[in-house]
Amino acid sequence: MKEQGRRDFMGMALGGFTALGGLGALYAMKRSWDPLPSVKAAGFTTIDLSAAQENVLNIEKWRGKPIFVLKKSADMKADDRDVVVGSDRFHVTIGLCTHLGCIPAYLPGEKIFRCACHGGEFDASGHEIFGPPPSPLEIPPFKLEGTTIVLGEEGPEFKKMKDAGLIA
Amino acid sequence: MKELKVLAVVVFFSLLVYWGVEPFAHGQMHKHVDGDKFAYSDLPEITKEGDAANGGNLVMGAGACLGCHSIESQGMPAPMDAGTAAASYGVNPPDLSNIGALYDEKFLAALIKNPAHALNVEHKFDPAAGKMHPMVAFYGAGGDIDQEVADMVAYFKSIAPKELSAKEAFDNACGRCHAMRYDKYTQLGDTPEFKYEKDALAYQIKVLEYQDHLKAYMGKLPPDLSIIIRARSAHFLETFVENPQTQLPGTSMPRVGLSKEGYEKVEAYLTEIGDPSKPKREALGPWVLGFFVIFSILAFLWKKYQWRDLH
Amino acid sequence: MAKFDENARPFSEKWLDERLGVVTLKKVLSTEYWIPKDINFLWAMGMVLAATFGLLLISGIFLLMYYKPDAALAFDSVNYTIMTEVGYGWLWRHIHGVGASIVFLIIYIHMFTGIYYGSYKKGREMIWISGMLLFVTFSAEAFSGYMLPWGQMSYWAGMVITNLFSGGSLEAYGLVEWIRGDYVPGDAFLTRFFMLHVLLLPLVIIGLIVLHFGTLRLPHVNNQKGEEIDFEEAAELYKAGKKKESKVIPFNPVFLSKDIFVMGVYFILFFYLVFYHFGFAMDPVNFDPADGLKTPPHIYPEWYFLWSYEILRPFNKDLGLIAFGIAQVALFFLPFIDRSPNVAPAHKRGLFNIWFWVLLVDMIVLTILGKLPPEGIYNDLGLVSAIVFLLLGPALFVITKMEKKI
Numbered sequence: 095m096k097e098q099g100r101r102d103f104m105g106m107a108l109g110g111f112t113a114l115g116g117l118g119a120l121y122a123m124k125r126s127w128d129p130l131p132s133v134k135a136a137g138f139t140t141i142d143l144s145a146a147q148e149n150v151l152n153i154e155k156w157r158g159k160p161i162f163v164l165k166k167s168a169d170m171k172a173d174d175r176d177v178v179v180g181s182d183r184f185h186v187t188i189g190l191c192t193h194l195g196c197i198p199a200y201l202p203g204e205k206i207f208r209c210a211c212h213g214g215e216f217d218a219s220g221h222e223i224f225g226p227p228p229s230p231l232e233i234p235p236f237k238l239e240g241t242t243i244v245l246g247e248e249g250p251e252f253k254k255m256k257d258a259g260l261i262a
Numbered sequence: 263m264k265e266l267k268v269l270a271v272v273v274f275f276s277l278l279v280y281w282g283v284e285p286f287a288h289g290q291m292h293k294h295v296d297g298d299k300f301a302y303s304d305l306p307e308i309t310k311e312g313d314a315a316n317g318g319n320l321v322m323g324a325g326a327c328l329g330c331h332s333i334e335s336q337g338m339p340a341p342m343d344a345g346t347a348a349a350s351y352g353v354n355p356p357d358l359s360n361i362g363a364l365y366d367e368k369f370l371a372a373l374i375k376n377p378a379h380a381l382n383v384e385h386k387f388d389p390a391a392g393k394m395h396p397m398v399a400f401y402g403a404g405g406d407i408d409q410e411v412a413d414m415v416a417y418f419k420s421i422a423p424k425e426l427s428a429k430e431a432f433d434n435a436c437g438r439c440h441a442m443r444y445d446k447y448t449q450l451g452d453t454p455e456f457k458y459e460k461d462a463l464a465y466q467i468k469v470l471e472y473q474d475h476l477k478a479y480m481g482k483l484p485p486d487l488s489i490i491i492r493a494r495s496a497h498f499l500e501t502f503v504e505n506p507q508t509q510l511p512g513t514s515m516p517r518v519g520l521s522k523e524g525y526e527k528v529e530a531y532l533t534e535i536g537d538p539s540k541p542k543r544e545a546l547g548p549w550v551l552g553f554f555v556i557f558s559i560l561a562f563l564w565k566k567y568q569w570r571d572l573h
Numbered sequence: 574m575a576k577f578d579e580n581a582r583p584f585s586e587k588w589l590d591e592r593l594g595v596v597t598l599k600k601v602l603s604t605e606y607w608i609p610k611d612i613n614f615l616w617a618m619g620m621v622l623a624a625t626f627g628l629l630l631i632s633g634i635f636l637l638m639y640y641k642p643d644a645a646l647a648f649d650s651v652n653y654t655i656m657t658e659v660g661y662g663w664l665w666r667h668i669h670g671v672g673a674s675i676v677f678l679i680i681y682i683h684m685f686t687g688i689y690y691g692s693y694k695k696g697r698e699m700i701w702i703s704g705m706l707l708f709v710t711f712s713a714e715a716f717s718g719y720m721l722p723w724g725q726m727s728y729w730a731g732m733v734i735t736n737l738f739s740g741g742s743l744e745a746y747g748l749v750e751w752i753r754g755d756y757v758p759g760d761a762f763l764t765r766f767f768m769l770h771v772l773l774l775p776l777v778i779i780g781l782i783v784l785h786f787g788t789l790r791l792p793h794v795n796n797q798k799g800e801e802i803d804f805e806e807a808a809e810l811y812k813a814g815k816k817k818e819s820k821v822i823p824f825n826p827v828f829l830s831k832d833i834f835v836m837g838v839y840f841i842l843f844f845y846l847v848f849y850h851f852g853f854a855m856d857p858v859n860f861d862p863a864d865g866l867k868t869p870p871h872i873y874p875e876w877y878f879l880w881s882y883e884i885l886r887p888f889n890k891d892l893g894l895i896a897f898g899i900a901q902v903a904l905f906f907l908p909f910i911d912r913s914p915n916v917a918p919a920h921k922r923g924l925f926n927i928w929f930w931v932l933l934v935d936m937i938v939l940t941i942l943g944k945l946p947p948e949g950i951y952n953d954l955g956l957v958s959a960i961v962f963l964l965l966g967p968a969l970f971v972i973t974k975m976e977k978k979i
Contacts, residue, residue, distance in 0.1 A: 129754050129761065153866060158757035160866050193890065195736045196729070196868040209868075226947075228742070228890040265613045272615075272682060275937065282941030283876040284853050290945050291871050444653050485861075489652050493860035539656060539663035546664070547848035551841060558837030561830070568830040571816050572610060 138246035143179055151200035153189060156234060156245040160189035160197055162207075166218065170205060173219035175233060175260050177251065179241055186243065187220045187231035198231075207231070233261050295508045297501035300522040305372045305380065310409045312416025320414050324403035325374075327358065335359035336421060344438075344450055348472050351396040352479025354438050354449070362415070362422030364431055364527075369519035370418065371411045374400045381516035382507055428534060431527035435518050436487065439476060444488035445535045449473060480514045491529075491536035499532075500525065601790075603825035607804050607811075609796035610822050616794065617835035618683040623782070624836055625676045625843075632669040633771070635662070640721065642767035644760040647723040648862045667847045667855070673715050674854035675843060677877035680708055688907070689929060691916045692795035698908040699788040705905045707781045710774060712878070717770035719875065723763060724859030729872050731758040731766075732865075741891040757865055796820075799916040871946065879943030880936045884963075886947055887956035896963060903966050910966060913973035921979060924972045928965065935961050 139156040146152060146165040154161040164185040166176065176183040189197050191209040198207035198216060206223065207216040215224035220231035237249025248256075255261055321327045330347070332340035334357050340347070344354040361370065372380035377397040378387040387395040403410055432442070438449055446453045448469045456462035477483045490499070501508060503525060506515040520528065533540060581588040590596045600606075608616075639659050641650040655662035684704070687693055693701035716734065720727045735758070739749050754761030793804055802820050810819035822828055846854070853876070858869050874882050885897040915922060919929040938958045945951045 127751055127754060127765070129750055129756075133755050133759075133761065155866070158755065158759060158865060195732050196872060197866065226886075226890065226893075268613055268615065275933065276678060276682075279876070279937055279940055280853065282937070283879065283944045287873075287941065287944035443649075444657065489860050493857050495857065542663065543667075543848050547844075550844045550848065554837055554840040554844060558834060558841060561834040561837045565830040565834045568827045572822065572827070573817065 138244050140242055140244050142242050143177075143182070143184055144241040146182075146184070149202050149205070151202070154245075156188075159234075161234060161245060162187050162189040162200070162220075162231070164200070164218065170218045173221075174258065175219055175230070175255065177236070177238065177243065179238065184243075185218060185220060186233065186236060188234050189231070191227055192222070192229045192231065193226045292498075295501045297497075297504055297508075300366060300504055300520065300525060302366055302368050302372075302519070305368045308367060308371050308408075308412050308415065310406070310412035312412035312414075312419075314413070314416040314420040316410075317413035317415070317417025317420075320403055320410055321358075321417055325400055325410075325414060326398075330355040330397075331358045333358045333421070335423070345468055345472050345475075348475035348479075353396075353476055354472075355397070356434055356438060358418060360422055360426055360430060360434050362418035362420070363424075363426050364422075364434055364521065364524035365519045366521045366524075367415050367419065369517075370415045373397075373519065374411050374414060375407070380519065382505060383514065383516045385512065386514055426527060428527045428531035431524055432531040435520055435524065435528055439480065439484040439515075440487045442488050442535055443486050449476065484515065487532060487536075489536040491532040496529075499529065503528070604823050605808065606790070606824040607808050607821040608794050608824050608828040609800075609802055610820055611796040611798060611800070612794070613797060614831070614835050615682070615686040617832040618679055618686060620829075620832040621836055621839050622676065622679050622683060624839075625672055625679060626778070626782070628668055628843075629672045629676065630775070632665040632672065635659075635665040636669055637771060642721070642764045644723060644763050644863070647721060647763060651722045652860065664847075667851050669718075670855045671843065671846045671851050673718060674875065674877070675846065676711065677715070677875075679839075680711065681877070684708070684904075685933060688932070689919045690795050690797065691799055691911075691913075691918070691922075693908045694911060694913075694916050696792040697788075697795065700785070700792065701908050702905060703781060703785040703788050707778065707785055709901075710778050710781060714770060714774040714778060715875065715877070717766040717774060720758075720763060720766045721770060722859055723863045725861040725863055725867075725869050726856050726859040726872075728758055728863035728865065729869060730874060731762060733872060734874075735762075737885075737894065737897070741894045758863075795916065797918065799918060799921075801916070873944045876940060876944070879941075880939035880962075883939040883943035883955055884959045886943070887952055887959050896959060899963060899966075906966075907969075910969050911973045912970060913976040914978045915976065917979055922976060925969075925976065928969055928972055931961070932965055935965070 139154060139161070141154050141161070141163060143163070143165075146163060148165050148167040149170075150165070152163040154163060162185065166172075166183040166185060170183075172183055173185075175185075177186045178184075191198050191214050193209065193214050196209050198209040198214070200207050205218045207218075207220075209215070209225070209227070214222065214227040216227065216231055217223050220233075222228070222230055233252070233255060234245050235248045236252050237244045237247040238251055252261075321333075328338055329341065330351070332338055336359070340355075340357070342350070347354045369380055376399050378384050378389075378395040381395070383395070387393050400411065400414075401407070429445075433451070437447065437451070441448045449472050450465075450469055453469075454465065456465065473483055494502070498509060502510070503518050503520060505517055506513045507517075577591050578587060581591065586595065636651075636655060639650060639654050639662065641647055651666070655666055657663075659665075687701065687704070716730070720731050731753075735749055735752050738752055739745050750756055753759070754765060793802070796802070800820075804821060807819045807821040811821055811823070856875075858871075861869075873879065881897060881900050884900045885893045887893070888896055913922065913925065919926040935958050938954070939962060942951055942955045942958065947955070
């Protein structure tokens, strides 16, 4: 009986020790699935806002994601989420529907975005107005430098929006 | 027999699912466009009998076609190379040797008189807003303009070759905007073989420059058509080429104006490059199906033998 | 030490038996593996599935020879190199594409057969559970394979499905990016799904197939009446030559002869689809190369995922995910939700019969709605059918609890 118990203890010790090694191996495997440093560091996108035309959607690219840049015309409602440069107001968001990540199309006539995947709609300020999207279009981290905007860096304007809970 | 009843139930529900997710769902997803069978019924008929000789004079003279177009078959080269032409006009103007064999004559006549209207791109080119189509309309050489246009169309028909290959049809109708990379074809034509990488890269830069002009002209680079034949249904392609606006309202692609025969040639080329296994599939299919029919008969006989004294 | 006959000819049956036990093995797995006689062609679906898996494996091997798992090269390696240059490359691709779609039709028939005849009950629970594991692994295999041609549908299906892992309001985008290895599906995403598709998942599938066969051996295959057969007694009768009186037949060659006939008929259909009617399995949209900046006008999964996709759609984001999650695992618990003491075909089980046909029709309705644009009446119908599906679980529990022993 004593022998048996001792063998069991040794067996459990061996098993536990092996599991420890297994955990270490699992960590290595998890790390192998992580995005590569070069991918994570994938630079910052700089966009010049001075050339934008009113009510014409410009699609830029940042970290592989489409970025909507829309210069608002005077008749479009001002919004706290607008990026303000001088007297111009811009809508700058990640152009992916907050439902399941398709790219909504901009309809300049109706001044709304409509997602072809599941019919979600956003107004010109990026607020969801119809369908399944649970939240407004997301605002990417940005920093204003004169009339250019740098995506990927958090400037004071972005931090202010973030503190007010307006980002998404 | 009970087993056949079970089979009927299984087949019924399988077909129901198939009908629901294929014909029915796709019918709901895509609006149906009837198409016009390349009749171009919105364009006026040519009422005058054309005189090819006079048409030739007009094309060379008062019509001023040769300011931009070449007619290689008549020994008249292009005034500038493709890249320079694209820089000036947005796209390289087509050679006119084959157009009489490819395009509908009503379309050609309408094109000569009012390009933006015939090409169905008036939403992009509005003279009132100062946006002129790069092809200048023909305002007449002093006589009856309808007669003159009919003469020019007659001239193009008279110089057009009797036989046109599928690739020549594509080259003239589509190839100045669309590449075909599975045939090593770009907007500049067949890509030559280069001995030195430097020359290959220089050629590639020429292609990219041409594509940049095209991009500025069209809004985006028109897609490569290598396997468009498998990416779109035959019906879609036919109605789209006939009148792009019906399938994609607002698209910057112009109406191509191909005649029915012209379109069939283009389609043949798209199939040859995009779906080259089609003839092989059609040749092998009956043999494989025949094999499994005989296999099933033999298997049925073997089953009968094995089950002979079980019931 | 075991005894070896020194005079046995090498590789003769006796020689092999002494070393490998082939005689016993043959009996256990083939000539004396007893199958009920009272069956119909639906009992051949298992072998039909095995054959289809074989076709997928063989065609996959040849596709693997020229496929390039690289976001820049994948599309053309499939659509140009394999489809136009490789000898019979188009044939392998068509077999692989059609096979991947049709295998799910047969899986669904196989599953509904099991439900109809109550083949998941009383000792056959592990058959059902291992089968469900196979279904889930096949689904993962199909999804990962769908990424590989790197067309528009590959890319956008990858985008939408991986986004599900953000967990709705949990906003676990770190997890999504971890799965993709990038902020959006890209090279890292394609190569890891390639690994899953050609190595890890096929290994798991093969293991599960062995397990699934194993789970059948002791409880034996069910029969058309759900009758409990004394297999040993019936086997003695058969071996004594009283084949008419015996209720069983040996797997090899008697059961197999019927399987192979059914397979032959199935292959006629299969190759008809491969040669003449492959559009349903090889979506035209996927012949447009992947473009992360251009969503296709309609995004829908392959038909076999539509019913669960439709359960996700009509609700709001979080509820949808929960409903979707329940739908994925609910069928696993079927043997434990069904409290009825009877193993019998549905038409003998009263209310259960109605339940069965409601389930079948509801899943078909969900499948069709899943592909339709989410507008107007389709939205409402979707909500109703999704709720019906979710209620079918508790309904089964109540119905079978009330069911009387036949």
